[in-house]
Amino acid sequence: MTTPTGKVICDITISADGYSAGLDQTEERPFGDDGGDGSGAGLHAWMFDTPDENRAEIDRLNTAGAFIMGRNMFGPVRGAWDRRWNGWWGGDPPFHAPVFVLTHHAREPQPMDGGTTYHFVTDGIVSALDMARTAAGGGDVTVLGGATTINQYLAAGLIHELRLHIAPLTLGAGTRLFEGVPPLELEQLTARAASRVTHVTYRVST
Amino acid sequence: MTTPTGKVICDITISADGYSAGLDQTEERPFGDDGGDGSGAGLHAWMFDTPDENRAEIDRLNTAGAFIMGRNMFGPVRGAWDRRWNGWWGGDPPFHAPVFVLTHHAREPQPMDGGTTYHFVTDGIVSALDMARTAAGGGDVTVLGGATTINQYLAAGLIHELRLHIAPLTLGAGTRLFEGVPPLELEQLTARAASRVTHVTYRVST
Ligand SMILES: NC(=O)c1ccc[n+]([C@@H]2O[C@H](COP(=O)([O-])OP(=O)(O)OC[C@H]3O[C@@H](n4cnc5c(N)ncnc54)[C@H](OP(=O)(O)O)[C@@H]3O)[C@@H](O)[C@H]2O)c1
Numbered sequence: 229m230t231t232p233t234g235k236v237i238c239d240i241t242i243s244a245d246g247y248s249a250g251l252d253q254t255e256e257r258p259f260g261d262d263g264g265d266g267s268g269a270g271l272h273a274w275m276f277d278t279p280d281e282n283r284a285e286i287d288r289l290n291t292a293g294a295f296i297m298g299r300n301m302f303g304p305v306r307g308a309w310d311r312r313w314n315g316w317w318g319g320d321p322p323f324h325a326p327v328f329v330l331t332h333h334a335r336e337p338q339p340m341d342g343g344t345t346y347h348f349v350t351d352g353i354v355s356a357l358d359m360a361r362t363a364a365g366g367g368d369v370t371v372l373g374g375a376t377t378i379n380q381y382l383a384a385g386l387i388h389e390l391r392l393h394i395a396p397l398t399l400g401a402g403t404r405l406f407e408g409v410p411p412l413e414l415e416q417l418t419a420r421a422a423s424r425v426t427h428v429t430y431r432v433s434t
Numbered sequence: 435m436t437t438p439t440g441k442v443i444c445d446i447t448i449s450a451d452g453y454s455a456g457l458d459q460t461e462e463r464p465f466g467d468d469g470g471d472g473s474g475a476g477l478h479a480w481m482f483d484t485p486d487e488n489r490a491e492i493d494r495l496n497t498a499g500a501f502i503m504g505r506n507m508f509g510p511v512r513g514a515w516d517r518r519w520n521g522w523w524g525g526d527p528p529f530h531a532p533v534f535v536l537t538h539h540a541r542e543p544q545p546m547d548g549g550t551t552y553h554f555v556t557d558g559i560v561s562a563l564d565m566a567r568t569a570a571g572g573g574d575v576t577v578l579g580g581a582t583t584i585n586q587y588l589a590a591g592l593i594h595e596l597r598l599h600i601a602p603l604t605l606g607a608g609t610r611l612f613e614g615v616p617p618l619e620l621e622q623l624t625a626r627a628a629s630r631v632t633h634v635t636y637r638v639s640t
């Protein structure tokens with residue numbers, strides 16, 4: 229791997245059994261069978277119900293110079309882009325930076341307010357990372373999810389730092405972080421407990 | 435579930451991807467493909483390399499009034515008991531209490547020094563728990579592992595408290611805690627980071 233200026237970070241909330249989303253995601257239930265109403269509320273209770281306790285971790289989420297996500301995280305559209313869909317985050321998304329969306333279905337870039345532009349990348353994870361690194365300048369690149377996307381980057385040895393937020397529930401099924409990823413040596417950098425979540429940051433040996 | 439006097443606790447070390455042992459366990463490699471020499475040294479570095487930092491968690495491990503474990507944790511013998519095997523823990527095991535070993539292969543109880551007796555239970559997890567509860571008097575019962583055994587107790591709603599020690603490595607394959615267990619609501623009771631492990635204790639809603 230070439231010496232990076234910024235880091236490639238993965239930041240994701242998982243259940244105690246390692247899932248970042250349940251099965252059967254739909255527009256009404258973006259997190260699928262998540263043990264609740266499909267909104268991911270259980271997984272993300274730490275963000276929405278106890279934001280003050282977790283301010284540092286929440287603020288850190290969106291500070292990268294560029295972002296990468298999978299198409300299923302971006303939205304519920306599958307197959308061809310047969311309808312207008314500009315992400316879950318409204319007209320002024322919290323990213324304020326380029327977001328590279330992995331997909332097999334080409335689409336023109338979609339500029340939004342506040343500095344966010346969605347770019348759709350059809351030639352794979354390395355290409356998306358190259359573009360994100362360039363866009364980030366010397367800044368960090370954050371891979372936001374879902375697990376399908378993160379696992380590809382982990383398997384390719386392209387993640388430097390893994391920021392996990394472990395929520396107090398299990399899902400039993402869904403898309404699982406680390407699924408199919410070969411063994412990794414991790415170094416535990418920090419770990420911190422709040423009332424409804426345990427935050428753990430690992431350095432990944434690549 | 436009847437009102438218990440003591441608690442039923444599960445205490446286990448897992449990798450960041452949820453495995454408590456690798457594949458292909460043998461006598462020479464009791465933890466199988468664990469990313470190292472098969473001794474579980476990577477998973478248990480927190481116990482063996484940094485015991486002072488983790489004194490409370492180590493001491494708490496063996497304080498129950500009775501223990502339950504699966505036959506694969508007890509040793510490498512599979513099928514009939516065709517040779518003498520009295521556990522990995524020598525003549526004076528650290529349990530100092532009855533240990534109920536789940537197996538399909540009947541065997542007479544095996545008394546050891548220091549108060550440990552291994553009892554071999556062939557009629558299932560509920561029977562083993564009943565006997566362990568009786569043996570523990572008002573004390574706690576700890577289910578020590580492996581994951582195959584713990585998962586059965588979790589699926590049956592028989593565990594009150596889950597004490598996890600999350601080690602900084604991933605195994606990629608093996609026996610996984612929570613595998614096949616239906617969704618659980620957990621309450622995070624405590625979480626504490628040491629330098630090479632994150633300890634998290636959950637109350638399980640049953
Ligand atoms: N817990 C959290 O913090 C968190 C974070 C993020 C997301 N989530 C949840 O996770 C779920 C989505 O995760 P997921 O794992 O199912 O999917 P995902 O990683 O978001 O997206 C997977 C999709 O992205 C496209 N894709 C991925 N890699 C590609 C590649 N190398 N080349 C081309 N296209 C590629 C493919 O879509 P096409 O083939 O259709 O183009 C693929 O089906 C959602 O429920 C979301 O809400 C949770």
Ligand SMILES: NC(=O)c1ccc[n+]([C@@H]2O[C@H](COP(=O)([O-])OP(=O)(O)OC[C@H]3O[C@@H](n4cnc5c(N)ncnc54)[C@H](OP(=O)(O)O)[C@@H]3O)[C@@H](O)[C@H]2O)c1
Pocket residue numbers: 445446447448453454455456459464465466474477503504505506507508512513536537538539555556557558559578579580581582583584586609
């Ligand atoms: N990381 C940790 O803290 C930790 C803790 C404990 C163990 N371990 C490791 O985990 C591995 C063992 O775990 P494991 O999940 O493979 O197996 P396990 O749970 O220790 O043992 C499974 C075996 O126990 C017997 N058994 C289990 N449930 C039974 C039931 N309801 N009725 C009758 N027999 C039953 C069966 O043996 P038979 O059919 O052969 O009789 C079964 O194959 C070992 O490598 C051990 O070193 C790690």
